[in-house]
Amino acid sequence: MRKIRIMEHISLDGVIQSPGGRNEDGDDYQHGGWAAPYRSAAGREAVAEAQGSSFDLLLGRRTCDIFARYWPEAEKGPIADGINAATKYVVTHRPDSLGWGPVGLLGADIVEGVHGIKLKDGPDLIVWGSSTLTSVLLEQGFVDEVVLLVYPVLLGRGKRFFSDSADPRELAFVSTKATPTSVLINSYRPVGALRTE
Numbered sequence: 127m128r129k130i131r132i133m134e135h136i137s138l139d140g141v142i143q144s145p146g147g148r149n150e151d152g153d154d155y156q157h158g159g160w161a162a163p164y165r166s167a168a169g170r171e172a173v174a175e176a177q178g179s180s181f182d183l184l185l186g187r188r189t190c191d192i193f194a195r196y197w198p199e200a201e202k203g204p205i206a207d208g209i210n211a212a213t214k215y216v217v218t219h220r221p222d223s224l225g226w227g228p229v230g231l232l233g234a235d236i237v238e239g240v241h242g243i244k245l246k247d248g249p250d251l252i253v254w255g256s257s258t259l260t261s262v263l264l265e266q267g268f269v270d271e272v273v274l275l276v277y278p279v280l281l282g283r284g285k286r287f288f289s290d291s292a293d294p295r296e297l298a299f300v301s302t303k304a305t306p307t308s309v310l311i312n313s314y315r316p317v318g319a320l321r322t323e
Contacts, residue, residue, distance in 0.1 A: 144160075155284060157284065185254065192255070270315070
């Protein structure tokens with residue numbers, strides 16, 4: 127069975143919107159590009175290690191379109207090479223318009239489609255961005271690992287990792303690694319619904 131790993135660039139207050147650039151999401155986010163000052167060679171190496179050398183991508187349509195504008199032209203290296211070579215499983219109502227491949231189909235039912243590809247043999251599935259999709263995957267119990275690249279910034283507003291309407295969850299800490307620019311790469315394993323008192 128394939129594992130699903132969510133990876134996110136995230137601020138200390140939980141925002142994941144437009145880490146790469148002001149207009150990355152197409153909506154001119156005021157604080158877009160907030161991750162750029164913290165990039166480092168050590169950080170790139172840690173991300174490449176967390177992704178692994180062979181993986182497929184599971185993406186929402188919007189994130190796929192953002193990636194398709196950037197990664198095919200990105201500088202060659204372990205991250206770009208892995209992302210470009212990966213099969214892209216995209217949650218979309220317009221699969222015929224996907225031009226950046228290779229592409230795998232999920233079908234009309236997201237839950238059924240993800241369950242089906244998770245059961246097949248193949249490399250792990252990595253989810254970047256895709257804030258709507260990540261909530262569904264966590265709620266359905268499909269996620270095996272959450273890797274958060276935590277930046278020492280507070281953004282206040284913006285798309286969050288987990289929506290306000292999502293069910294509370296508990297995660298078990300697995301590991302952490304710090305980069306020279308103070309980004310923490312934290313790994314967690316979902317363990318189920320939130321426990322209280």
